[in-house]
Structures are given as C-alpha cells and as structure tokens.
Amino acid sequence: MFSISYLAQQSMNGVILGCIYALLALGMTVVYGILRLINFAHGALITLGAFFFYFIFFKAGLPFIATIFLLLGFGGVMGIVLDTVAYRKLRGGPEVALLITSLGFYTFIENFMKMLVSPQPYAFKVPQYLVTLHRTSYLTFRTIDIFIIIASILIMLLFHLFVKYSKMGIAMRATSENLEVAEIMGIEINKVISIAFLIGSAIAAFTGFMWGAKYGQISYDMGFLTGVKAFVAVVVGGVGSIPGAMLGGFILGLAEILSIAFLPTTFAEYRDAIVFAILIMVLLVRPSGIMGVKEEVRA
C-alpha cells in the first residue's frame, strides 16, 4: 500500500518542513540562550518576510537574487528594531515581562499585516524556472524544493561556522553561558544581542519565502503556529544547543508530515495536536531536551 516512492516523497516534504522549523529554531535558540526570551515575534517575521518578498518580487519586479538579499537585509533590520524598541529596555527585568512584550509584538505585527494586506490569503508564485518538475524513479520534485534544502543546509553550516570560529560567535556563546561574566570580561553585550537578533531575524524572513514557495500561499496569520512550533523544536532539541535546535526542527517536521502521510486520514487534522503531544512527552522524559544540558536557575 505504501510504496518506497511514497515514503521518499513524504520524507522530502518532511525534510523541507523540518528545514523551516530548524532555521526558525536557530534564531530563537540564540536569542533564548542570551536573553531567556521566547521571542513570539520571531514567528511574525515569517509573515513579514513572505509579504516583503511578494511585494518586492511580484509587484515591484526586482530580480530574484536581488530580492533574496533585500529580504535578508529587511529581516535583519526588523530584528534590530524589535530589540532596540522593546527588549533592551526590559533587560534584567522579570522573564515573564519579556515574554508578554513579545506576545504583544506578535499580535501587533499580525494585525498590522491584517489591516495592510486584507485577511484573505495571497497566492504566492515562484519564478517559472524554479518550478520545473524533475522526475526520477522514486521522486518527483521541483527545482525550488532542492533550492530550499540546499539553501537551508548552507545557512545552517555557515551559522555553525560563525558561532564556532568567528570572534563574534565566540562572544555570543560566552554571553549565553553567563551574561554578567561575559560583560565583566569586556564583551559588548548590546552589540552581541543586536547581532543575534540581526542574524536570527534575517534567517526568519528567509523562511517566510521558503514557506510561500513550498505551499504556494501566504496569509497574515501564518507565523503564529509556525513560530510556536519552532520554539517546540528548540525545546525538543535542547535549549541553548544549536545542533539541538536543528535536530529538533527536523524531528518535528518529519513527525508532522509522516504522521499525516501514514496515519488514517481522520488523524491528519490532529497535526498540530501531535506536535504539542511530542513536546509534552519530551518535557516529561527529558526536560532539558535531546541535546541540551541542564539549565541553571538564574536569579
């Protein structure tokens, strides 16, 4: 009943969704590591990114590659704006205050988009040369699918190298280890946090394009559940661990798609519930996540 080609096809869909979650989780885990902030507004950046691409590429007609770079820049700027407008002022306050503010920002952006672009979903088309179909004996895919997977892996690799070897990356890891000590050691905390927001948000805006290209449809509220699931990926993989965030993203993406593909059709509607059931189970068995280390309590 389920052939190998069906499995391969669905796994590919799972990997693509996994890429989306993993890239979002990347930005979230870096920010969470430093500020202990679940940035709900991170999800809204997908929406902003997708609509930015839509208007720049389809309406203004800029070339594809230029649009991608503009998109990354736009996402980065939005991240820095969020940080400077709100989170900087709240730093050092209770953790919950940051969470609430990010919820406020999420709702602000979502409803701003709703007023700006109308509540109806938009059709998202990709340039013709990216939707060419390729058929092999097991898989049928479009150029864009390969583009998404390769671009995601490239971003993850670059990010990993950046965090591991660059001076700023090392400062970032030091800050997430212990903010006060890092500051005493002469690390400019504000700069580190700005860079973390810049990179994470640029990547998030890019996932907005990926989402639109994969599903062909964008809407003002696409960011909420995706953003929350990305945080679930962070927790499942292990908070603060960058490889963990990626792993969590892929686990979640594959679990979501494969559960739809192989469970009876009536269960397909439970996809969101399945993701959160995974979360609650992981938290019960291994609260620090698969690759996480036990978190120390911050006073």
Add this chain to the structure above:
Amino acid sequence: MKERKIPTEIWFIVGGLLLFLALFGATRFLNRYILHIVILIGIYSIATVSLNLTNGYTGLFSLGHAAFMAVGAYTSTLLAFPLTLRKAYELPLLPSLLGGPEAAWPFLPALIAGGLMASFCAILIGAPVLRLRGHYLSVASLGFMVIVVTLAKTLRDITRGSMGINAIPSYTNIYWTYFWLLVTIYVVWRIVNSRFGRAMIAIREDEVAAQVLGIYPMKYKLLSFVIGAFFAGVAGGLYAHFTKAIRPFEFSFFLTFQIVVMLIIGGMGTMSGPLVGAASLIALRYALKPVEEHFKLYGFIELVYAILLIVIMLWKPEGIMGKRLKR
C-alpha cells in the same frame, strides 16, 4: 483578629445586595446594547479574576486559559441543550449516567458541571505541565490550548466540528453573571488571604525559599490551577449561553491574549486589577468597534490591545492598580 473577619464578610453581603440593586436599576434604565456590554464585562471579569489566581498570585504564567473556557462552554452547552433540537443538530443524547436521553440539564448544574470538567482537565494537564518552570510552562499550556481547539474541531460527533453549535438557550443574564463574579471574587479573596494564599505568593516570590519553609509547591500550584480552571469553565459556560453560539476558533489564541492583556493592564496580583482591566478593555473595544467597521480596518482593535500591552510593559509593568515593588 477574629472581630475583623466578620465585618468583611458582612461587607461582601452588603456590597452584593447593593450591586444587585444597581443591576436591577440598570436593567430598567439602560438600553440593551449597554446591558450587553455590561454582561460581557462581567464574563470577562470572571475569566480574568480566575487567571489572576494562577498568573498573578502563584506566578505560573499560563497561556491556556481559553482552553478551560472552551471545555466549560462545550460541557455546559451539551448538557443544557434542549431535547427538541438535539436530533436536528445531530448532537448526542445524554447517557443514562447524566440523566438519560430524555433529559436536558437546567442552567446552574450545567454551568457547575462545565466548571468541574475544566477543573478535571486542569488536574490532567497540570500534573505534567506544572512541573515545568517559567517559559516552558507558558509554551506547554499554549500547546494544551492548541490541543483543545484541535479536539473541538475534530470530534464532530460531539462538537459538530468547526461548524460550531448555535441555538444554545440564552440562560445567561446580568444577575447570573454578576452572581458568579461575586462568587469568584469571594473565593479568590478568601484563598489569597489565607495560609494557602500566602503559600502561593511565597512560591511566586521564591520557590526554593518556599520549599525550605516546608511548603510543598506542587500542591499549591495544582490547587491554584484547578480553582482557576473551574471559574474559567464557568465563564466559558456563561459566555456560551450568552452569545448562543460557540465555534472552536473563538477559543484560540486571541481569547487567551485578551484575558492576559486585561490582567496585565489592570495589574497582576491585585484584587481590583483584573476588574479594572476587563472593564476598561471591553469598554475600549466597544468604543473602537464603530471605527473598525466604518473604515473596514479589521484587526484594528487587536492592534490597539497590542500597543496598550507594549506601552504598559515598557512604562508601568505593574499595571494600573499595581504598586511598584522596591528592588
């Protein structure tokens, strides 16, 4: 201390009587639109006061309150749904344990059953989720909300799926609403001013120190969660029997967000904060509604809520009624 306790109780009764006198006057002299808003303020106040018990006093920042309201709303609707319409709506007949296929429950027991059902869910979900700290608790309770909404959408035989249930008998009136609001305030006030409440506040301030003093945190956390859920369930039931129609998506993120905004703007961990927050935000919503509809700016009200929330967090994080703690 004993002679101080009795007057406060009497104060509650006198206040209650005065309130009901005022409500009687209100039903005579105010038009239906204003009364509609007054009832809605009451229902949201119940939800916000009950959320204050967990989020404000015990410091468990739950985002799953809408889920408890959904459970209460569906339970009390299904129990009290009139027999004559059950067949037409393809709703299940009650099993013999709940009165048999010939029965539809009266309003009060149905409401209480809705609250108890929400409490039961709170025990189920609370046992694993309340072991988590801070942010994890928020996200896990948000996940619980998503699960409940998904179930309400997919269990078509019971909930009619995303079509929702309409033609719910409109039992909720201004007296029922404010009666329950008084009960909620009284219970929360009694809890907060007892050993239990002190223990909850101690847990909020410093869980480790509370443990050192011999307080077993899980017991108090679960208790505040379960009691909060009961009144959220009641608020959900009142809401269902007030709007006469419920659909799963009404109980999703935006409902939780609204209640959280009301609580934070009013002031977490204060008695009057939730009431001030609920009243002012509902009033604001109905003041802005003509603007939204006239300019077709859908989402405008939510936008204003979000801006208010951010402004409050940045400049007066303790809320309107809260006092700034010295650090």
